[in-house]
Amino acid sequence: MFRKTAAMLLAACAMPALAQTPAPASTPPKLIVAIAVDQFSADLFAEYRQYYSGGLKRLAQQGAVFPKGFQSHAATETCPGHSTILTGGRPSRTGIIANTWFDLKAGRDDKAVYCAEDETQPGSSSGDYVASPAHLKVPTLGGRMKAANPATRVVSVAGKDRAAIMMGGPTADQVWWVGGAQGFVSYKGVAIPPLVARINDAFTQRLATPNPGFELPPQCAARDFAVNIGDGKTVGTGRFARAAGDFKAFRASPEQDAMTLVLAAAAIESMSLGKQAQTDIISIGLSATDHIGHTYGTEGTESCIQIDRLDRELGAFFDRLDADGIDYAVVLTADHGGHDLPERHQENAMPMASRVDEALTPKALSAAVGAKTGLAGRKLIWGDGPAGDLYIDIGLTAPQRAAVEAETLKILRGHPQVQAAYTKAEIAATPAPTGAPESWSLLQEARASFDPQRSGDILLLLKPRVTPIVDPTKGYVATHGSPWDYDRRVPILFWRKGMRPFEQPLGVETVDIMPTLAALIHLPLPAGEIDGRCLDIIAGDGDSCAGK
Incomplete structure (x- = not known):
């Protein structure tokens, strides 16, 4: 659908097409293309792999495939996940422990802190x-590339601000994300250049045009049945039909990713990325899979259509780079996985799947703990939902805090849906995890997400197959964020023209991506500054990490 739009916009800034020949493995590529597909779990990657015919097929058949990649930490959310991909650091190092955490000392009524905000700005809220x-x-x-060579151009484009910001970093030349119905925006005060203005014109024109929906690919037919989520609402049979101007529906559809790739391709051509002496880098955050997973779940026609369209759009994007003769290397991964809605799991052989008990929400916990400790009427427990970090009111006396913590732990550890409840002291005393990520304990996963200044007083981890959404009729129907493998496991795919493909089924981490790419471009990394390791992506003889 968007190939005509892309062709029209790119024609204005297209470079002459050049024949592309494989570069020697020892020669750094001229452009790194780092793609994060939000909520693209290892399960989704494997489920549709036999049907790929476009860009995902190229990566899966012609590249180095690590189907068991891990966002190895416990807090499998968008911001922490994106922060690991191009830093080589787990959230305990990046400081990005969640999408939102709480600072109870903050001088504003809203104590929540968004991972990609500057809360020191007057009037700011999460x-x-x-x-x-x-x-x-x-x-x-x-940022490291630019520090080593200031001529390096760094561009980041995404559907979400936190994806663009966490992958681009503070020194990126261009950072753009979908800011709403107006299209792509950047930081406060950044002027919209002519190229982005043209993309935004196409964005708004497309949004103003109704979408009758996408055809159902043959591989999606078996998934075409309605699942009742309550109040007469169903999911599972959608085609992304959209009324004119419906941005919410546009965002949760393949249309958003297509526009993101149009801007990415146009930025590459207009800035001549990969056309100069140095290596440049562009990071691309494709957010539609996540919005679709939250809105419809991961196993209906909606998700199936999305993966098919993603494959096609990536194919068109790579074809465009090929036509420009750029020597580029690709890495594609995800910020986290995802868990389908329990109502469909229950219909598909998983009757034990459930929704979280409302008693585990921070509001309900505060009330229950207050009744037990004689502190009723106070907001004792702060948190972003019925899982993850919980914060105890800092206005309590030391004995009161001890009583609140003890009673909270008693309630949590006695609840049938709770797998574990760790105190801040327990997590802090745990050494940073090492070894194969698939063998870590829950406490080690928690440690990989822990920051002593930002993490909560208690970490609540639900049992597997418990969805931390109480009522699917009032918002999201499905989500992620757990320490379980359906949320931790993601594919990691590397590709460069002419490389010998191979597949490594053993576990690796997303923090391994950055040192792998750094070695590819011969960029030295100071010892002790990252958590990942370089992955040798040369099959057989040779070692792409040798020159790191």
Whole structure:
């Protein structure tokens, strides 16, 4: 659908097409293309792999395939996941422990802190904020490349601000994300250049045009049945039909990813990325799979159509780069996996799948703990939902805090849906995990997400197959964020023209991506500054890590 739009926009800035020949493995590529597909779990990658015919087929058949990649930490959310991909650091190092954490000492009524905001700005809140990379504690690959060679161009484009910011880093030349119905925006005060203005014109024109929906690919037919989620609402049979101007539906559809790739391709051509002496880098955050997973679940026609369209759009994008003769290397991964809605799991052989008990929400916990400790009427427990970090009111006396913590742990550890409840002290005392990520304990996963200044007083981890959404009729129907493998496992795919393909089924981490790419471009990394390791992506003889 968007190939005509892309062709029209790119024609204005297209470079002459050049024949592309494979570069020697020892020669650094001229452009790194780092793609994060939001909520593209290892399960989704494997489920549709036999049907790929476009860009995903190229990566899966012609590249180095690590089907068991891990976002190895416990807090499998968008911001932490994106922060690992191009920094080589786990959230315990990047400082990005969640999408939102709480600072109870903050001098504003809203104590929640959004991962990509600058809360020091007057009037800022976690819901109405000034976007900023201020919370990211470590440099990205692009930042390191630019420090080594200031001529390096670093561009980041995404559907979400937190994806673009966490992958681009604070020193990126261009950072763009979908800011709403107006199209792509950047940091406060950044002027919209002519190229982005043209893309935004196409964006708004497309949004103003109704979408009758996409055809159902043959591989999706078996998934075409309705699942009742309550109040007469169903999911599972959608085709992404959309009324004119419906941005919410546009965002949760393949249309958003297509526009993101149009901007990415146009930026590459207009800036001549990969056409100069140095290596450049562009990171691309494709967010539609996540919006679709939350809105419809991961196993209906909606998700199936999305993966088919993603494959096609990536194919068109890579074809465009090929036509320009750019020597580029690709890595594609995800920020986290995802868990389908329990109502469909229950219909498909998993009757034990369930929704979380409302008693585990911070509001209900506060009330229950208050009744037991004689502190009723106070907001004792702060949190972003019925899982993850919980924060205890700092206005309590030491004995009161001890009583609240003890009673909270008693309630949590006695609840049938709770797998574990760890205190801050327990997590802090745990050494940073090492070894194969598939063998880590829950406490080690928690440690990989832990920051002593930002993490909560208690970490609540639900049992597997418990969805931390109480009522699917009032918002999201499915989600992620757990320490379980359906949320931790993601594919990691490397590709460069002419490389010998191979597949390594053993577990690796997304923090291994940055040192692998750094070695590919001969960029040295100071010892002790990252958590990942270089992956040798040369099959057989030779070692792509040898020159790191």
